[in-house]
Amino acid sequence: MDASNVIAATSGRWDRxxxxxxxxxxxxxxxxxxxxxxxxxxxYTAPVLWRMAWxxxxxxxxxxxxGLLRPVLDRVLGRPVPAPSLRASLxxxxxxxxxxxxxxxxxxxxxxxxxxxxxxxxxxxxxxxxTAGLVMAAAAFAGGPAIxxxxxxxxxxVHLHPPMAxxxxxxxxxxxxxxxAALSPxxxxxxxxx
Numbered sequence: 001m002d003a004s005n006v007i008a009a010t011s012g013r014w015d016r017x018x019x020x021x022x023x024x025x026x027x028x029x030x031x032x033x034x035x036x037x038x039x040x041x042x043x044y045t046a047p048v049l050w051r052m053a054w055x056x057x058x059x060x061x062x063x064x065x066x067g068l069l070r071p072v073l074d075r076v077l078g079r080p081v082p083a084p085s086l087r088a089s090l091x092x093x094x095x096x097x098x099x100x101x102x103x104x105x106x107x108x109x110x111x112x113x114x115x116x117x118x119x120x121x122x123x124x125x126x127x128x129x130x131t132a133g134l135v136m137a138a139a140a141f142a143g144g145p146a147i148x149x150x151x152x153x154x155x156x157x158v159h160l161h162p163p164m165a166x167x168x169x170x171x172x173x174x175x176x177x178x179x180x181a182a183l184s185p186x187x188x189x190x191x192x193x194x
Contacts, residue, residue: 013190013191013192014068014191016190017068017071017187017190017191018065018068020190021061021064021065021067021068021183021186021187021190022061022062022064022065023061024064025057025060025061025062025063025064025065026057026058026060026061026064027057029057029060029061029063029064030052030056030057030060032097032100033052033056033060034050034051034052035100035101035103035104036100036103036104037050037051037052038051039104040104040160041103041104041159041160041161041169042157042158042159042160043157043158043160044056044156044157045155045156045157045158046156053156053157063144063179064183066140066183067136067180067183067184067186067187068187068191069136069139069184069187070132070133070136070183070184070185070187070188071187071188071191071192073132073135073136074132074188074192077132079132081130081132081188082192083185083188083189083191083192083193083194084126084127084128084185084188084189084193085189086189086193088126088127088185089127089185089186089189091123091126091127092123092126092127092128092181092182092185092186093182093186095119095122095123095126095178095181095182096119096123096178096179096181096182096183098119099115099116099119099120099175099178100175100178102115102116102119103116103171103175109161109163109169109170109171112171112174113170113171113174116171116174116175116177116178117174117177119178119181120137120174120177120178120180120181123178123181123182123185124137124181127181127182127185128181128184128185128188132184133180133181133184133185136180136184137177137180137181137184139180140176140177140179140180141173141174141176141177141180142173143176144172144173144175144176144179145166145168145172145173145176148167148168148172149166149167149168152166152167152168153166153167159172
């Protein structure tokens, strides 16, 4: 296979991965967000459909594509790592869905946060086990709540579960850990898998 065919094949994998991740974010991600709006964890100031703002699916599509930074990070670090199996990737995604449901359970935030950390650790162990995965999780832990705090400061939506800091509940960074542990390996699988 000549260089142009290799580049075309690689580009096709990245394009497909971006489309799959965006579609999952716009559909499954928006549906998971619906758990929060329908069970009283969040509220949008201008809901349009299913208690969400018109831009919610677009936001979740873009957020899901952030997972593509995982295979980019592997390339930047120069450490080729095998892609996780499809089964491991799907199991990590299932644990993320469970984490989302737990965030509307009537649990005190320290207990909820501890459970979310456990789900993150299980997902990371099942589908990743790399330093790059931990870097992605740390970025999600800080970046996700920071972006939500920005949206809240602009009056776009509110979190309704106290206690909070900067308008976001204390457990939210831990949910972002779980998101990273699901999306990063899935992106890695889509780009570098067989």
